[in-house]
Amino acid sequence: MIIAFSGGVGGAKLADGLAAVLAPELLTVVVNVGDDFEHLGLRICPDLDTVMYTLAGLANPSTGWGLAGDTASFMAALERIGGETWFHLGDRDMATHVERTRLLAGMSLSEVTETFCRRLGVRHAVVPVSDDRVRTTVRTDEGLLSFQDYFVRRRCAPRVLGLTLEGADSARASERFLHAMNHPQLKAIVFCPSNPHLSIAPMLAIPQVRACLQARRVPLVAVSPIIDGNAVKGPAAKIQKELGFPVSALGVADLYKDLIDGFVLDVCDAELAPIAPMPTLVAQTLMRNPSDRRNLAEAVLEFASRLRKP
C-alpha cells in the first residue's frame, strides 16, 4: 500500500505511473485542494480533476489539464455574452464542475471525487487531502492575489513575496487520507514531482496531515520537480527563486529535509546527489510517455523499499 501526494500535471503523471504498477487497492493518491476556487458560481478543483482525468486516461496530452479532444463552444458563447473567460473551461470539463457544485450541497468533496472516479473508470483511490476549505493566497509585489488570479489570470507574472494558506490551520485531513495513513499494509509515502510551495506545502500546512507524516512508520520519498535548474512545467523555479531558495533539485531537497527519508533527482542532476542531506536516487524523472511514468514509479518504489524506516 502506497500513498502518493500530488498536485496537478507533474504529480498526476507519476500518480499514473504508480497506478500502472500497483493494484487499485494498493494506491491512494492524496491531492492538493489549495488551488480550488469558486468561479462562475462553480466549484473548480484543478488538481483533483487533473489527477482524475490523467488516471482515467482522459487528460489532454498537450496541456496536461482538461480533457483530450474537449471543445470550446461554452467559452466562445460566454465571451459573446460578456462573461469572464480568463479561466478556460472546456465543454465536457464543464460537466465535472457543474455536477460537483451541485453534489457538494449534500456530499463531501471526497464523496464527490469517489463518485466521479467510479463513473470515469478510475479504480485507484483519488482523495482530496481535506474536505474542508483550504485556499492558497499569493502575496505579491502587486498585492494579495487569490491563487488562480495569480496563476492563470496573471500567468504567474507578479513577484511572489510569500504564500498564505487560508483555512489550513483549522482544516481536518480527509477521512480517506487518514484511513490510508493508518492502513497496516502501508509501505511508503511518495511526494510526486509537484510544486513544493504551491502543491505540497498547502497539504503539509494542515496540522493533522503534518502530524500524520511526522508520526509515520514508513519511508517518505520526494521526487524533485526541478530538473537541471528548471521546472518541467509551471512556476516552481520562478517561485523557488522569488522566495529566496536555491533553484535546483538540492533547493527542493532542502525544503523537505526535516520530513523526508529519501530524495529522487533527475539524471541531469546526478552531481548534486552526493551533497543532498538525505539518501538519494538518481533516475530519469522527466516523464514523456506512459513508459517513463511506469519506469519512474517502479524506481521510486524500489528506492523506498530499500530505505530505513524513519
Place this chain on the structure above:
Amino acid sequence: MIIAFSGGVGGAKLADGLAAVLAPELLTVVVNVGDDFEHLGLRICPDLDTVMYTLAGLANPSTGWGLAGDTASFMAALERIGGETWFHLGDRDMATHVERTRLLAGMSLSEVTETFCRRLGVRHAVVPVSDDRVRTTVRTDEGLLSFQDYFVRRRCAPRVLGLTLEGADSARASERFLHAMNHPQLKAIVFCPSNPHLSIAPMLAIPQVRACLQARRVPLVAVSPIIDGNAVKGPAAKIQKELGFPVSALGVADLYKDLIDGFVLDVCDAELAPIAPMPTLVAQTLMRNPSDRRNLAEAVLEFASRLRKP
C-alpha cells in the same frame, strides 16, 4: 409603440415578426417567467431565452428553442459522470445559464436580460413580466409536478387537473413592463400565439399585470395558438381538453373574452370567426418562415389599429 406578451416558441415567432416591422423603440416583448426553474444549480429561463435567441437570429430552427448549431458535449460528459440529463442544455446555451446565474447575485432578471440582449444584438426590448419568482406548478393525476418536470421530464404525459402559479400573488410587474404600459405612445397590446394556460395565464396571474391590462387605453388583441383544433407545437390542445375547455380557437377566444378587444384566428378556422364573442381577424397564423412572421405581424397591427379602444 406595441407591447407583445409571449411565451416560448410560437410567441417568439410573432415577436420576431413584430421586431421585423417595428423600430426597436416601438416594441417591448413581455415574457413569461412561470417556466423558469433551477436546474443543476443554474437559473434557467426557457421563454426568455427562446425570445432572445429568436430575435437575435440565433434560435435553432428545428426545435424553436436552444441555439442553432449548438453542440452536446456537456450533456454527453454529464451523462458519463452520472448527472441529470433529462433537460437538454447545449454547450453554447450553457453560457447563458451560467452567466445569468452568476449575474443574478447582483442584478435583476430584467437587467441580466437587457445585458444579454445588448451583447447578442437584440435591439428591441425583451423584458421578463416580473423580476420576482413565479413558478407554474401542475396538478396532475400523478400528483403535483413542477412545470419542467411535467413538461420536459414527463413530456406532458400526466393528465392536467389544474395549474398553480406559485408566487404570482405577491410578485410585482417588472419596471420595464410598467414603463412600456405607461408609455404615452402605446398603441396596442398583443397576446402572441402562446399557450393560454402555461404562457399567458402565469403573466395575468400577477395582480399588477392584470390591473394594468384592465386599465389599458389601447386595444388588446390575442392570436390563437390553436389552429384547426390542434396546437402548432406543445401541449396547448391537450391541456385545453384536460381542463375542460373546447379544443378550438373559439375555446381560446372564450378564455380571453373578458380581457381582449380582438381575436385573430387562422384561415383554417374562418368558419368560427362569426361566432366568436369579440371582433375577429382571419389570417394565416401558421408561421413557417420569416415572411410569414412579418405578414402576421403586419396583419395583427393593422387589425388592432382598426379596433375601438376599450
